[in-house]
Amino acid sequence: MKKSPQIKRSIENTKQMQGKSSLVYTRKRGERGMWAGGRGAAPDLPCLLKVEKMTKLEDHMEGIINVFHQYSVRVGHYDKLSKGEMKQLITKELPNTLKNTKDQATIDKTFQDLDADKDGQIDFSEFVNLVVRVLLTAHEDIHKE
Ligand SMILES: [Ca+2]
Numbered sequence: 001m002k003k004s005p006q007i008k009r010s011i012e013n014t015k016q017m018q019g020k021s022s023l024v025y026t027r028k029r030g031e032r033g034m035w036a037g038g039r040g041a042a043p044d045l046p047c048l049l050k051v052e053k054m055t056k057l058e059d060h061m062e063g064i065i066n067v068f069h070q071y072s073v074r075v076g077h078y079d080k081l082s083k084g085e086m087k088q089l090i091t092k093e094l095p096n097t098l099k100n101t102k103d104q105a106t107i108d109k110t111f112q113d114l115d116a117d118k119d120g121q122i123d124f125s126e127f128v129n130l131v132v133r134v135l136l137t138a139h140e141d142i143h144k145e
Contacts, residue, residue: 080122
């Protein structure tokens with residue numbers, strides 16, 4: 001099958017992404033995101049959503065997913081945060097937003113709060129609760145100023 005210009009462009013985008021990131025995002029058309037960890041993992045079909053220019057909001061939302069994955073793939077389940085991974089994410093990515101991120105008791109408490117199903121890991125839906133809290137606080141703060 002001859003590749004359309006769009007698919008060609010998407011392949012180029014995917015190649016560029018592979019060069020920059022240690023993670024490769026593979027997503028078949030119409031499917032939800034699927035992750036292959038590790039540099040150089042070959043996507044079976046390039047991410048067609050990359051062809052369209054994403055809006056600022058879409059870009060930011062994908063950014064949240066990407067940050068989650070950057071940490072979730074490190075140890076254990078590739079799509080869930082261990083406590084260590086959550087600690088790294090919070091310390092590195094939210095130092096100006098969350099207080100006492102270096103304090104182990106705060107980390108333990110945050111982890112317990114987020115781990116809704118108590119399986120000892122934070123999946124993306126549980127992580128989103130943290131994102132929601134951070135966004136609500138940031139929004140409130142903006143109106144205080
Ligand atoms: Ca959990």
